[in-house]
Amino acid sequence: MAEHEQRQITDEQFHDATLIWNYHQMGRNTWRESAHVAIAILAAMAAAAGAAHALPSMGVGADGRPWLILGAAVPAATLVAGWGRVTRILKLFPA
Secondary structure (H helix, E strand, O other): OOOOOOOOOOHHHHHOOOOOOOHHHHHHHHHHHHHHHHHHHHHHHHHHHHHHHHHHHOOOOOOOHHHHHHHHHHHHHHHHHOHHHHHHHHOOOOO
């Protein structure tokens, strides 16, 4: 058979075929993944807000605060969602 030649299956073969896409499961996984990412974002925001509130009282200068706030947000999101999800979220932001 040629490399790009397509074959058609018979009706008998089609009825004996096994469904490989479970749309119900895919939808549930999509919602679960979206919720997990949303919770990771909320954890990062809570950590950033807490750091922004605490750092001035700790005597941290204004130049270092943004980096320390980011340094609090990323580990919080990583602990909640895992490194793989956090890297996918960070890729959404402009470089």
